[in-house]
Amino acid sequence: MKLTRFAFDLIVITLTLLGQPARAGTEGLSVVATFSIISDFAKAVGKERIALRTLVGPNGDAHVYEPRPADAVALARADVVLVNGLMFEGFLQRLVEASGTSAAIVELTEGAEILADPQGGHYHYVDGQAIFHAAPYDPHAWQSVAHAKAYVGNIAKAFCAADTEGCPVYVANARAYLGELSKLDGEIRQAVVRIPANRRVAVVAHNAFRYFEHAYGVTFLSPQGISTESEASAADVASLIREIRAKRAAAVFAENIADARLVEQIASEAGLTLGGTLYSDALSEPDGPAPTYLDMMRRNVATLANALNAD
Amino acid sequence: MRKLILGASALAMAASLAGAAFADEEVTAWRLFVSDHAEPVVTVIDALDGDVLDKFTIRGPANLFRSAGGEAVYAVQGAAGVVTAIASGISFDDHGDHADIDVEAPKLTGFELSGKAPSHFVEHDGHWAAFFDGEGLARVFEEHEALEGHVETREVAADAPHHGVVIPFGSHDIVSVPDPADPSKPPVGVKVVDSNGNQVGDTVECVGLHGEATSGNLVALGGCADGILVVRAGSEGPVVEPLRFVEGMPQGRVSALLGGKGLQYFLGNYGADKVVLIDPAEAEAFRIVDLPMRRVHFAVDPVRAKFAYIFTEDGQLHQLDVVAGAITHSLKLTDPYSMDGHWSDPRPRVAVAGDNVVVTDPLKGLIHLVSAETFRKSGEIAVPGKPFNVVSVGGSGKVHDHGGEDGHDHAHGDGLEGHSHHHGDDQIYKGYFEDTQVKDRPLSDWAGDWQSVYTLLQDGTLDPVMAHKAESGSKTADEYRAYYETGYRTDVERIEIGSDSVKFYKDGKLIEAHYASDGYEILTYEAGNRGVRFIFKKTGGDAAAPQYIQFSDHKIAPEAADHYHLYWGDDRAALLKEVTNWPTYYPSSLSNEQIVQEMIAH
Numbered sequence: 001m002k003l004t005r006f007a008f009d010l011i012v013i014t015l016t017l018l019g020q021p022a023r024a025g026t027e028g029l030s031v032v033a034t035f036s037i038i039s040d041f042a043k044a045v046g047k048e049r050i051a052l053r054t055l056v057g058p059n060g061d062a063h064v065y066e067p068r069p070a071d072a073v074a075l076a077r078a079d080v081v082l083v084n085g086l087m088f089e090g091f092l093q094r095l096v097e098a099s100g101t102s103a104a105i106v107e108l109t110e111g112a113e114i115l116a117d118p119q120g121g122h123y124h125y126v127d128g129q130a131i132f133h134a135a136p137y138d139p140h141a142w143q144s145v146a147h148a149k150a151y152v153g154n155i156a157k158a159f160c161a162a163d164t165e166g167c168p169v170y171v172a173n174a175r176a177y178l179g180e181l182s183k184l185d186g187e188i189r190q191a192v193v194r195i196p197a198n199r200r201v202a203v204v205a206h207n208a209f210r211y212f213e214h215a216y217g218v219t220f221l222s223p224q225g226i227s228t229e230s231e232a233s234a235a236d237v238a239s240l241i242r243e244i245r246a247k248r249a250a251a252v253f254a255e256n257i258a259d260a261r262l263v264e265q266i267a268s269e270a271g272l273t274l275g276g277t278l279y280s281d282a283l284s285e286p287d288g289p290a291p292t293y294l295d296m297m298r299r300n301v302a303t304l305a306n307a308l309n310a311d
Numbered sequence: 312m313r314k315l316i317l318g319a320s321a322l323a324m325a326a327s328l329a330g331a332a333f334a335d336e337e338v339t340a341w342r343l344f345v346s347d348h349a350e351p352v353v354t355v356i357d358a359l360d361g362d363v364l365d366k367f368t369i370r371g372p373a374n375l376f377r378s379a380g381g382e383a384v385y386a387v388q389g390a391a392g393v394v395t396a397i398a399s400g401i402s403f404d405d406h407g408d409h410a411d412i413d414v415e416a417p418k419l420t421g422f423e424l425s426g427k428a429p430s431h432f433v434e435h436d437g438h439w440a441a442f443f444d445g446e447g448l449a450r451v452f453e454e455h456e457a458l459e460g461h462v463e464t465r466e467v468a469a470d471a472p473h474h475g476v477v478i479p480f481g482s483h484d485i486v487s488v489p490d491p492a493d494p495s496k497p498p499v500g501v502k503v504v505d506s507n508g509n510q511v512g513d514t515v516e517c518v519g520l521h522g523e524a525t526s527g528n529l530v531a532l533g534g535c536a537d538g539i540l541v542v543r544a545g546s547e548g549p550v551v552e553p554l555r556f557v558e559g560m561p562q563g564r565v566s567a568l569l570g571g572k573g574l575q576y577f578l579g580n581y582g583a584d585k586v587v588l589i590d591p592a593e594a595e596a597f598r599i600v601d602l603p604m605r606r607v608h609f610a611v612d613p614v615r616a617k618f619a620y621i622f623t624e625d626g627q628l629h630q631l632d633v634v635a636g637a638i639t640h641s642l643k644l645t646d647p648y649s650m651d652g653h654w655s656d657p658r659p660r661v662a663v664a665g666d667n668v669v670v671t672d673p674l675k676g677l678i679h680l681v682s683a684e685t686f687r688k689s690g691e692i693a694v695p696g697k698p699f700n701v702v703s704v705g706g707s708g709k710v711h712d713h714g715g716e717d718g719h720d721h722a723h724g725d726g727l728e729g730h731s732h733h734h735g736d737d738q739i740y741k742g743y744f745e746d747t748q749v750k751d752r753p754l755s756d757w758a759g760d761w762q763s764v765y766t767l768l769q770d771g772t773l774d775p776v777m778a779h780k781a782e783s784g785s786k787t788a789d790e791y792r793a794y795y796e797t798g799y800r801t802d803v804e805r806i807e808i809g810s811d812s813v814k815f816y817k818d819g820k821l822i823e824a825h826y827a828s829d830g831y832e833i834l835t836y837e838a839g840n841r842g843v844r845f846i847f848k849k850t851g852g853d854a855a856a857p858q859y860i861q862f863s864d865h866k867i868a869p870e871a872a873d874h875y876h877l878y879w880g881d882d883r884a885a886l887l888k889e890v891t892n893w894p895t896y897y898p899s900s901l902s903n904e905q906i907v908q909e910m911i912a913h
Contacts, residue, residue, distance in 0.1 A: 066527030066575035070593050072617070072634040093790060094573045098617040098634055120891050132405075136797050136891045259546075 029163045032071075032078040034089045035062045036283040037142050038108055038151060040293045042082055044177040045155045049166045053078075058285045061257040062088060063124045063133050067095040075099035079162045082155060085109045088139035106158040109141050112150035115210055122207040123223070125258050140208040140281065144215035145185040148293065149178055184294055191301045192216045199308045201249040203240075203272070205262045208255070208280035218304060221249055223266070237269055244270045251275030251307035256290070257282050275307025339783040340401055340414045341664040341705030344384045346373040348657040348673050348697035353386055353397065355417045356678070358664040358703060361692040365417050369395050374700050376432050378439075378454050379525075381704040383420070385457075387432050387441065394429050394441045396422040396457040399704040410785070412708025421460035424450055431476040433523055435530065438479035440467065447489070449477035467508070473498060476523055478530060482506050483548040485530075488514050497521060501532060501540065503549055515540060515551045519564065524577055526570030529591065531577045533565035539579070541591045554591050560599065561585070569609060573616025576633060580606055583650065586621060588636055598636040602629070605650040610661040610668075614785075615683060620668050622659050624650045628670055628679075630686055640686040644679050645672045657697050664703035666782075673697035707785045749833060750868035752845050754811060754826060757862055757872050761806045761896035764906060765799040768792065772903045776910040801894035806877070813847075815856065824852025826860060832887055843867050844878070844887060859883045863893065874898075874909075 029050045033039035039054040046052065053074045056062045062084075075081055076099045083089055085107030096105065114137045121134035141147040156174040160167035192200065200218045202209075207222040223240045243249075244266075252267040254260040254277045267274050279296045290296035341358035351371045355364045371391025377384050382402045386395040400417040403410040427445025439457070440449040448468040456462040467477045467484045471494040475487035483505055487498040498520040503511045521534035530542040530549075538555035556563075565579035565587060581587040583605040588598040604623040611633075612618040619631045621638075626647050630640040648658040657673035667689055668681040678698055680690040767773050773795070774788070781788040805816035815822040826847035835841050844861040857879035864875035876893035880886045897906050 064528075067573075068575045068590050068592060069571075069588065069634045069636075070590055072574065076634070093787065094616050097615075097787075098574060118888070 029159060029166065030077055030079045031082065031159075032074050032080070032103075033082045034084065034092065035060065035281065037281070037293055037296070038082050038084060038155075040283060041108075041148070041151050041155055041177075045152060045170050045174045046159055047169075047173055049163070049169060050159070056282065058283055058288070058291075059256050060282050061124060061126065062281060063090055064126050064131065065089075065091055067091045067098075069098075071095055072099040075101040075103065078103040080158050081105045082158065083107055084139055084141075086114065086137045086139035086141070087133075087135040090133070104158060104162065106154060108151040108154045109139070109147075110154055112141055112147045114138070114141065115214065117210075123205075125205050125262050138210050141211050142293070143209055143280075144211035145181050145188065145297065146215060147211055149181050152177055152181070180294060184297055188216055188297060188301045191305050192218060195305055195308045198248065199250045201247050202275070202304060202308065203244055203249050203252040203263070203266060203270070204255060204278065204280075205258060205266075206255055206280060209278070212300075216301075218308075219247065219249075221247060223262075237266060240266060241270050244272070251310075253278045253303065253307070255280045256284060273307075275310075276303040278303060336710050337707050337780055337784045338412050338414065338710050339665065339705070339707040340412065341703060342399060342401060342417065343662070343664060343669060343678065343692075344375055344377070344397065344399070344417075344702050344704065345671065345678065345694055345698045346375050346386060346700040348372060348699040350696050351388070351391070352696070353384075354694060354698070355397075356692060356694070358667065358669070358680075358705065361690070367395075367397060367417075367419055369393070372699075374432075375702045376434070377702040377704050378434055378437075380437075380454070381706070383454055383458055384417075384702055384704060385432060385439070387429050389428055389430055392425055392427055392429065392443075392445075394424040394432065396420045396460075398458055401704050401706070403706065403708050410706070410708040412706065412710065420458055422457045422462050424452070424462075424464065426450065427472075430474060431523070433476060433478050435479050435525060436481070440477040440479050440484070442469075442476050442487075444474050445472055447472035447475065447494070449475075449484075449486075451477065451479050451484070467504070470494075474521075476520070476532075478523060478532075478542070480530070480542065480549040481544065483511065485532075485542060485549060485551065487520055497534065501551060503551060505548070511548060515553065517553070519566070521566040522568040522579070524568035524570035526572070526577055527575040529570075529575065529577075531568050531570070531579075531589065531591075533568045533579055536564060539565050539568070539577075539589065554589070554596055556597065557595075560597060563587075563599075565589075567609075569611050569619070571611055571616065571619075571633065572613040574633065578609065578611060578619050578631075578633070580609075586631070588633055600631060600636055600638065602638075603627070603641075607648055607650065607658045608660050610663055612663050612668075612683060614663065614665065618683070620661050620663070622661050622670060624648050624658075628661070628668065628681060642681060642686055642688065644670055644681070644688070645675065648674075657699055660699060660701050662701045662703045665705060669701055669703060671698045671701050673699050707783060746833060748867055749831060749843055751828060751831065752866075752869045753828065754808060754813075754847055756845075756866075756869060757808050757864075757875060758810060759808060760899040761808070761875075762899045762901075763799070763801050763804045763806075764895050764897055765801050766804060767903060767906060768795050768799050773907065773910070775907055779911050797891055798893050799895050800892055803894065805899065806896055811850075812852070813856070813860065817855075822853045822855045824856035825850045829859065829883070832861075834887060846883065848883075857881060859886060861886055 031042055031050045031052045033042050033054050035056040036058055055071050056065045081103045086109050117138045120136055124131045124133055152174050156170045159170040203221045209220040213220050221243055252263050252272050253275050254263050256277055256279045278300050279290045284290040290299045343356040343358050345354045351369045353367045357364055369386050370393045371388035373386035373388045384397045384399050398418050398420050400415040402413045424441055426443035429441045430444050431442045433440050437454050440451045442449045448466050450464040452462045452464045469475050469486050471489045473489035473494040475498055478485040483503050485501050486504055488500045488502055490496040490499050499518050500514045500516040502514045505511050517535035517540050519534040519536050523532045532540040538553055540551050541554050543550050563582035567580045569578045577589040579587045584602045586600050602623050604625040607622045607624055609621040617634050619633055621629045626645040628642050628644050629638045632639045660671045662669045666683055668683055670679045678692040682689040777788040777791040780791045803815050803817045807814040812825050827850045829846040829848035831843050831845045833841055833843050844863055846861045849858050858881040861878040862875050864872040874897045876895050878886050878889050
């Protein structure tokens with residue numbers, strides 16, 4: 001259904017743009033992706049037709065990323081800049097300004113069904129400090145595969161707009177990848193169904209899994225603003241511990257983009273063990289367990305199932 | 312005292328403090344702290360209007376430092392052997408998408424650190440280390456304690472008295488290593504020591520160590536004959552690695568460093584008449600930029616991340632585009648200040664204060680202001696004596712929901728004149744008041760015909776307001792528009808309020824109901840200030856009308872509203888938690904132009 005509508009959009013765009021010169025030169029379409037997950041989507045759609053630069057690499061936290069002058073240069077030279085939007089990339093505005101780029105800045109969450117965040121944002125935990133990331137709309141949409149499909153659709157549209165000649169290739173690549181995503185979605189649902197319903201409650205530090213929660217029915221609890229160095233943290237942790245007990249959370253998980261100090265503290269105070277590491281806002285290194293989006297989602301659901309199914 | 316005034320900013324400031332305030336009102340304040348080349352004095356100047364706010368007498372001529380957060384300015388008085396902490400009076404409470412600003416009078420905190428020959432003074436993550444060359448040790452303290460005036464210092468000893476440095480780095484310290492043969496020579500490297508004072512790992516060689524800076528999560532140390540040192544956080548503490556010069560670079564050395572703000576890079580001197588842009592993550596880490604003459608001083612722009620500024624001995628200020636790696640503008644500002652003579656002769660210093668680059672001209676007793684946007688001279692401020700070191704502190708922030716019942720009393724013709732003003736009023740203005748001051752209000756306080764400003768935002772009518780905010784604020788017009796897009800969003804385009812009835816016009820359809828007072832709730836915001844919601848409960852009428860409506864209009868006792876933010880829904884408690892969406896209404900009798908004027912004036 002979605003595929004059909006998406007394909008239709010592409011046809012419209014292709015027709016609209018026919019006759020315009022393709023921007024891609026011999027080196028391919030120059031694409032900048034702000035972080036590793038959308039970079040992986042871009043690779044799936046663009047394959048060898050694009051030259052890709054990723055700003056925030058494996059295991060990186062885009063919220064605390066410091067852009068460099070070379071990033072500004074890359075933006076200035078890019079044909080297409082792929083971003084998540086929804087205030088995910090806090091550095092984006094100043095980087096775009098510094099670069100003076102005329103490239104299309106494509107927000108990949110555009111048109112996807114976005115969750116408002118009743119808290120007005122969420123916390124990142126960096127070196128023991130809680131950093132509030134104000135974002136009235138939850139930006140972590142890729143954590144639901146249905147939303148990932150919207151990202152892929154938007155990427156294909158953007159590539160087609162910038163490189164009309166390559167459009168059929170992008171469409172074909174996107175279609176094949178969307179098929180893989182559908183398969184992935186089914187796998188995740190099956191894995192979650194096998195977890196007993198009363199054990200589908202997990203604890204994480206950084207609340208990046210609300211889309212996963214909505215799509216697949218695993219509840220995620222997370223602290224609000226605890227700093228491992230703050231004196232108030234004992235009280236804050238205590239309220240989370242109460243919630244963990246009330247909702248009978250089954251396991252606490254670390255995250256690849258942050259150190260595990262805070263979740264270790266929570267786990268020990270709640271009498272739970274660490275259930276492993278979830279990949280939230282970034283892929284792993286190429287030789288790690290989650291080098292692509294497909295691997296990442298499979299790894300996350302396996303980690304969750306493994307810990308939540310355990311007694 | 313002042314020749315030329317930056318009128319627009321000062322007026323905006325005065326206006327923003329005057330009259331009824333908005334929930335999200337933007338306040339801009341910038342202050343210059345200026346030391347004298349010969350006298351033991353620090354002068355505090357309002358950078359927006361040139362007024363002298365205060366003048367502090369200290370122990371000796373000082374080199375000035377400001378903290379990353381800007382709450383403190385430190386006067387390092389090498390000859391007098393003292394470091395003095397001054398509270399800048401400007402503080403921010405960062406909320407990610409915006410910051411709240413608090414503006415008070417600058418003052419001496421009472422904190423002084425004494426010792427022999429303090430020189431290098433370094434902040435890292437809220438910890439400061441003052442290195443006393445004459446003693447060969449650093450005294451480390453935390454900024455928040457310095458601001459409170461009583462400080463527990465921790466001493467970090469190097470091996471001998473020397474011109475050294477200590478950089479606090481989490482639970483470790485980076486400490487300079489003096490030349491073992493002759494400590495009066497420049498240091499020969501650095502070592503990492505843990506909290507027990509034990510060295511971790513090997514000494515990292517850097518013969519000639521001098522100069523240090525932070526940019527984002529990186530620290531750089533300069534001076535080495537063959538490059539610089541770069542420090543990163545590792546899992547077991549700081550990791551110090553050399554970043555070596557490459558073949559083909561001209562002869563030179565980096566002995567003064569600045570860290571980029573907003574973009575991660577370092578800017579260093581390179582020989583006398585060059586600078587070098589350093590990006591440790593790039594294959595070509597060093598980019599050299601030639602200067603027309605020898606460098607006197609430089610500064611990075613914390614607002615326009617793309618630019619840094621360099622003053623050269625021919626009296627010119629240069630704008631450096633750090634992305635392109637090229638000088639993009641030059642402006643003749645002063646008579647020549649030759650670099651011949653003593654290194655500590657009075658020569659200009661550069662800082663950036665909001666929209667202006669600030670350059671001291673010690674021999675003329677002037678501070679020159681240069682517009683960062685146009686790179687033309689925008690003003691000057693006369694300062695008695697020889698104004699020498701300068702740092703600036705400030706920015707724009709929001710002042711939330713200040714329920715000012717007599718807001719008109721806040722019209723200060725001269726901006727923040729005196730900074731000792733409006734004690735009680737000021738407290739209400741900022742959202743600090745006693746519960747007993749809050750009084751029930753009748754629905755008739757909001758009686759009238761009201762229009763939503765959301766449509767005006769959408770159709771571009773409010774664009775001049777956004778542009779105006781962007782001029783003095785910390786965001787671009789587009790960012791403001793996005794912020795208000797969330798704030799103003801509503802489908803109720805018009806509201807008519809009588810003595811006990813409310814008519815909502817939602818997408819052209821009329822919904823009507825009766826409401827009775829349901830008291831008020833005093834809300835405490837994250838910043839610690841407060842606001843009042845006046846709540847009315849439905850007593851009858853259309854089913855589609857909300858059970859509760861809650862007004863917020865910056866007033867805390869009976870008085871007719873001039874505009875308001877309205878929250879509505881069926882869950883009284885849940886509604887109190889809504890802080891990002893605040894549909895806003897102005898009298899329907901106002902024209903679009905009048906609303907724009909009203910908003911700009913406030």
